[in-house]
Amino acid sequence: MSKMVYSFGAGLADGDASMKNLLGGKGANLAEMNKIGLPVPPGFTITTEVCTAFYALGQAYPEGLDAQVQAAMAQIEATVGKGFGDAANPLLVSVRSGARASMPGMMDTVLNLGLNDQTVEGLAAQSDNRRFAFDSYRRFIQMYSNVVLELDHHMFEDILESYKEVNDYSIDTDLQAEDWEKVVVKYKAAVESALGKPFPQNVHDQLWGAVGAVFRSWKNDRAEFYRKMHDIPESWGTAVNVQAMVFGNMGETSATGVAFTRNPSTGERLFYGEYLINAQGEDVVAGIRTPKSITKVQRESMGEAGLSMEEALPEVFQQLVTVYGQLEGHYRDMQDIEFTVERGKLWMLQTRNGKRTAKAALKIAVDMVAEGLITEQEAVMRVDPAALDQLLHPTIAPGAKRDLIAVGLPASPGAAVGEVVFDPDEAEELAKAGKSVILVREETSPEDIHGMHASRAIVTSRGGMTSHAAVVARGMGRPCVSGAGDIRIDEEAGIFKVRGREIRKGEVISVDGSKGEVLYGAVEMEQPELSGDFAALMIWADKVRRLKVRANAETPLDVRTAREFGAEGVGLCRTEHMFFDADRIAAVREMILSETKVGRVLALTKILPMQRQDFVEIFTIMKGLPCTIRLLDPPLHEFLPNSMEDVEAVAAATGLDKARLLERAKELHEVNPMLGHRGCRLGITYPEIYEMQARAIFEAAIAVAKAEGEAPVPEIMIPLVATEKELQILKDRVDAVGREVMDAEGMEIVYMVGTMIELPRAALKADEIARQAAFFSFGTNDLTQTTLGISRDDSGRFMGTYVDQGIFEKDPFVTLDQSGVGDLIKIARDRGRATKADLKLGICGEHGGDPASITFCEKAGLDYVSCSPYRVPIARLAAAQAALA
Ligand code: ADP
Ligand code: MG
Numbered sequence: 001m002s003k004m005v006y007s008f009g010a011g012l013a014d015g016d017a018s019m020k021n022l023l024g025g026k027g028a029n030l031a032e033m034n035k036i037g038l039p040v041p042p043g044f045t046i047t048t049e050v051c052t053a054f055y056a057l058g059q060a061y062p063e064g065l066d067a068q069v070q071a072a073m074a075q076i077e078a079t080v081g082k083g084f085g086d087a088a089n090p091l092l093v094s095v096r097s098g099a100r101a102s103m104p105g106m107m108d109t110v111l112n113l114g115l116n117d118q119t120v121e122g123l124a125a126q127s128d129n130r131r132f133a134f135d136s137y138r139r140f141i142q143m144y145s146n147v148v149l150e151l152d153h154h155m156f157e158d159i160l161e162s163y164k165e166v167n168d169y170s171i172d173t174d175l176q177a178e179d180w181e182k183v184v185v186k187y188k189a190a191v192e193s194a195l196g197k198p199f200p201q202n203v204h205d206q207l208w209g210a211v212g213a214v215f216r217s218w219k220n221d222r223a224e225f226y227r228k229m230h231d232i233p234e235s236w237g238t239a240v241n242v243q244a245m246v247f248g249n250m251g252e253t254s255a256t257g258v259a260f261t262r263n264p265s266t267g268e269r270l271f272y273g274e275y276l277i278n279a280q281g282e283d284v285v286a287g288i289r290t291p292k293s294i295t296k297v298q299r300e301s302m303g304e305a306g307l308s309m310e311e312a313l314p315e316v317f318q319q320l321v322t323v324y325g326q327l328e329g330h331y332r333d334m335q336d337i338e339f340t341v342e343r344g345k346l347w348m349l350q351t352r353n354g355k356r357t358a359k360a361a362l363k364i365a366v367d368m369v370a371e372g373l374i375t376e377q378e379a380v381m382r383v384d385p386a387a388l389d390q391l392l393h394p395t396i397a398p399g400a401k402r403d404l405i406a407v408g409l410p411a412s413p414g415a416a417v418g419e420v421v422f423d424p425d426e427a428e429e430l431a432k433a434g435k436s437v438i439l440v441r442e443e444t445s446p447e448d449i450h451g452m453h454a455s456r457a458i459v460t461s462r463g464g465m466t467s468h469a470a471v472v473a474r475g476m477g478r479p480c481v482s483g484a485g486d487i488r489i490d491e492e493a494g495i496f497k498v499r500g501r502e503i504r505k506g507e508v509i510s511v512d513g514s515k516g517e518v519l520y521g522a523v524e525m526e527q528p529e530l531s532g533d534f535a536a537l538m539i540w541a542d543k544v545r546r547l548k549v550r551a552n553a554e555t556p557l558d559v560r561t562a563r564e565f566g567a568e569g570v571g572l573c574r575t576e577h578m579f580f581d582a583d584r585i586a587a588v589r590e591m592i593l594s595e596t597k598v599g600r601v602l603a604l605t606k607i608l609p610m611q612r613q614d615f616v617e618i619f620t621i622m623k624g625l626p627c628t629i630r631l632l633d634p635p636l637h638e639f640l641p642n643s644m645e646d647v648e649a650v651a652a653a654t655g656l657d658k659a660r661l662l663e664r665a666k667e668l669h670e671v672n673p674m675l676g677h678r679g680c681r682l683g684i685t686y687p688e689i690y691e692m693q694a695r696a697i698f699e700a701a702i703a704v705a706k707a708e709g710e711a712p713v714p715e716i717m718i719p720l721v722a723t724e725k726e727l728q729i730l731k732d733r734v735d736a737v738g739r740e741v742m743d744a745e746g747m748e749i750v751y752m753v754g755t756m757i758e759l760p761r762a763a764l765k766a767d768e769i770a771r772q773a774a775f776f777s778f779g780t781n782d783l784t785q786t787t788l789g790i791s792r793d794d795s796g797r798f799m800g801t802y803v804d805q806g807i808f809e810k811d812p813f814v815t816l817d818q819s820g821v822g823d824l825i826k827i828a829r830d831r832g833r834a835t836k837a838d839l840k841l842g843i844c845g846e847h848g849g850d851p852a853s854i855t856f857c858e859k860a861g862l863d864y865v866s867c868s869p870y871r872v873p874i875a876r877l878a879a880a881q882a883a884l885a
């Protein structure tokens with residue numbers, strides 16, 4: 001680690017955009033923008049390696065850093081012709097955080113550093129603007145005291161508020177130079193009385209104080225929570241960027257703003273952003289003043305009074321248009337930019353690939369292919385499969401009755417229904433208790449993010465499209481309405497008032513984030529569909545995908561949804577789900593509670609036609625695509641009657657004695673049902689159950705083949721097999737039933753018998769088991785339970801702690817434990833294929849819809865993944881990305 005500091009400025013830079021790991025995203029892109037000739041104030045980046053070293057050394061700086069920083073500072077001084085700490089001609093800098101991955105607002109930044117009682121006079125003289133100089137100084141004292149000296153910012157806000165009140169001022173711009181001078185005196189006195197020592201006047205102390213604070217902010221609570229949520233490793237560290245200040249607060253030809261090169265919510269190709277005249281960067285995001293639209297089109301569509309930047313500063317706007325065109329051409333992606341205008345000159349302060357909603361991601365990717373900026377394959381790589389989840393959830397039905405209570409900005413799309421809650425902690429608690437909540441707040445800040453995460457949607461009464469709430473909600477995929485200005489929250493009274501109405505905490509509201517509307521009550525929702533940009537991207541994904549994607553589905557509705565979302569078959573039809581229907585469960589219980597084979601057969605004859613009809617529907621919808629049907633799997637236990645009412649229903653249906661039925665239910669009770677009488681063990685002990693199911697499958701397949709002219713391909717799957725012998729016995733019976741039905745119907749059909757691999761023994765003895773199986777389907781829910789010896793249904797109590805302590809990187813029931821369970825899958829694959837080269841391999845646990853697990857399945861060379869119908873598009877895209885990677 002010899003080079004710890006990388007300079008940029010005047011069109012040159014030591015680093016570039018490829019060096020994000022070392023320089024952080026902000027630093028790398030500042031260097032890159034310099035290199036491509038954009039106007040960027042000069043500065044330097046202290047590397048993320050220094051951050052790691054800083055912590056390794058117990059919060060101290062590595063040797064040699066001081067000299068490198070001094071040299072880089074001298075370079076800035078030379079470029080701008082000012083001196084750091086020079087009383088007559090002071091250089092001021094910002095000290096900014098910047099990690100590899102963008103973590104908006106999570107860490108700290110200090111602006112206007114280098115101001116003290118002497119340099120502020122120099123700045124005043126030089127700029128010929130005393131008001132500006134002291135406005136900058138008071139901002140600096142507040143920020144530095146908050147970030148570095150860890151004093152509460154309320155202290156400063158209170159001083160300013162009371163100063164305004166005493167002097168009868170209503171807004172900050174009413175304050176003149178002498179007012180800010182007086183405020184500065186008060187601020188400094190407050191710092192001194194809080195700390196027992198004066199505000200630091202030495203600019204070098206200021207600089208090192210700020211650098212340390214930025215490094216320390218890597219480990220503040222907000223940053224830690226954000227990292228956990230976005231899987232950002234703590235080991236990455238943050239870089240520190242020190243950069244010459246440019247001033248947006250120098251008067252009416254100065255401004256500051258943030259913008260996206262395209263609309264981050266819809267993806268439309270429209271420059272989109274907000275700005276403030278005579279302000280510094282923080283003001284736009286902090287919600288202190290309400291920012292204005294940059295373009296005229298945007299201003300008009302928002303119905304805003306006042307001028308857009310396009311109208312107020314037309315020349316600078318033209319500079320900005322040129323710059324954002326250059327940026328998109330160079331980065332070939334939508335950019336999120338920060339800029340400042342100092343007396344009519346534009347300066348770029350940040351660019352990064354903009355965060356966007358899934359809808360925008362799709363539109364931008366598809367549009368950029370049409371614009372020739374990127375290829376189809378790049379487009380496929382641009383969309384995060386997990387984010388598609390946002391589009392696969394309900395939206396408000398077009399014809400639904402809408403009782404509008406408030407309107408704000410459409411900050412993040414999608415719709416949700418939930419109970420009103422005002423407090424983020426309470427939101428988290430209620431969500432844990434299984435409630436759907438909607439967080440309603442004046443505005444949000446980084447401290448609220450746990451509560452935002454726990455909420456189904458977020459509503460704020462203040463703030464714009466780039467406010468904290470809006471940005472974070474889009475990132476999390478939560479619908480959000482921001483700046484619903486009519487809402488008045490009275491948290492203490494537990495109500496919010498809006499246009500003469502009062503809504504209490506706990507009342508149900510609906511949020512339409514796409515329209516920016518808050519509606520009363522639970523509004524009717526509509527199911528999503530695959531069309532437009534989404535469909536286009538899916539076609540490109542399918543071109544490169546190797547893994548097949550099937551669905552876990554058994555009801556006609558689910559099977560149809562799966563088909564519409566592009567499933568290439570059913571990977572898991574759980575026949576037991578069909579047993580729970582109200583009109584069947586009595587017959588199922590009769591079968592289970594029966595003490596004799598005759599009794600069971602009698603009950604099964606009642607179930608057979610219903611079961612056959614289920615399969616007819618599935619086969620018909622799937623039109624010749626493969627359908628894997630799992631024979632009865634769950635512990636009998638799950639079907640036992642739960643109440644006296646249940647028992648009476650069975651008694652009525654069978655004429656059996658209630659007391660005897662109760663006794664029988666007690667006999668069937670199991671101590672450890674998940675490892676008990678279930679899966680193929682049922683088939684072994686009660687052969688008539690599987691025989692009935694096999695008969696229903698064959699009869700249905702032949703009926704559909706005759707009716708549709710296209711024969712389905714049933715794949716009959718035996719669950720929970722541990723030994724070859726189990727499978728052999730059961731397969732022989734299935735074959736025998738098949739023979740019988742085919743002979744009776746006078747028609748041959750193709751079918752397969754295979755097994756699930758969900759016990760470690762089955763994986764280990766896959767060579768033997770493959771002798772009986774045409775396919776293996778990895779039932780990774782059970783395989784995870786049985787490999788780890790952890791019950792999925794009970795893991796909630798400790799899994800969080802396990803993940804927190806890094807024992808598991810992720811919950812193994814969500815993302816496959818690749819090193820453990822994954823090894824068993826590979827062993828089963830190799831041993832199984834050694835016996836039978838064309839053994840078909842798939843996965844049908846929850847993991848089949850998890851992008852990281854799908855990547856594993858691609859690498860492991862499985863043939864297909866199967867997941868819930870709504871995850872089919874996610875799996876298609878994830879499989880394509882895995883194939884491309
Ligand atoms: P964040 O990552 O929270 O956006 P930044 O480091 O980007 O923090 O800085 C916060 C604000 O200060 C931004 O609006 C940014 O544009 C502004 N800013 C940072 N450095 C400078 C500078 N050298 N001159 C003027 N404004 C700056
Ligand atoms: Mg920034």
Ligand code: MG
Nearest residue numbers: 719758779782
């Ligand atoms: Mg299972």
